Amino acid sequence: MIQLRFLKSPLLSSSNILSNFSPKPRTGTLLPHPVTKFKPLSQMDSYSTTTTSSSSSSSSKLLFRQLFEKESSTYTYLLADVNHPDKPALLIDPVDKTVDRDLNVIKELGLKLVYAMNTHVHADHVTGTGLIKSKVPGVKSIISKASGSKADLHVEHGDKVSFGDLFLEVRATPGHTLGCVTYVSGEGPDQPQPRMAFTGDALLIRGCGRTDFQIFTLPKDTLIYPAHDYKGFTVSTVGEEIQYNPRLTKDEETFKSIMENLNLSYPKMIDIAVPANLVCGMQDLASKA
């Protein structure tokens, strides 16, 4: 097993996709409550050898839905604290084409959407964030500061995004894009167990999108929920990917060679998606609403 934590430089320079959408860093905004700072990575759990595994959250508070957009094979995740009187909810990586479906589920379940978040500036679809904001006043968009994208709130490694009594930690996982982050469910007695990691395109199931691998420092039973799957997988675990990911079980040189020879086609939507996603989908909304 290779030490994967800081592989990003050689991979970044070899990525055609990235070179098309690695924006200049912007100055971030201050994060109002409830997006707050949490303890630094150095004080977090180190690698865990726990082997307990479960396919669903044991928390009675968390409502969780995995939603799929088939044209771009994108997963959108709905999370809510249903024990909280407001039932606050958030969406991770919404897609413009499925916004009505997602908002309908939220309405049917009696949830209050507070955040529409992105793991990164996507190249293969337009985020649903802008459309959601136009349809649900008060919803705040969130993306990383390092993404260079506009949003209501910019997060950085170490920030915490709260919804009711639940929260997500923000972990910088650059590689696929400079601003990629993974949102990891919180740690603590009231937080879902096992933990859940929303990895965007950094770590896919049995694949990856050119990445930094601190995700593998999470406990082995952490559930992996990627932004895409092209083979029909829905969920994995850190332990499973450490053992079976065909790219990440190789030594560093082999890994680099695999990634440099993926020969992925130019994403069909990239020229539309990246400019739109750099403004968090706030472009040209009149024609879509």
Ligand SMILES: N[C@@H](CCC(=O)N[C@@H](CSS)C(=O)NCC(=O)O)C(=O)O
């Ligand atoms: N053909 C699709 C895009 C497929 C692709 O390139 N996926 C990305 C994540 S979305 S930018 C990726 O990194 N895939 C890694 C892999 O191993 O598949 C399109 O045209 O949109």
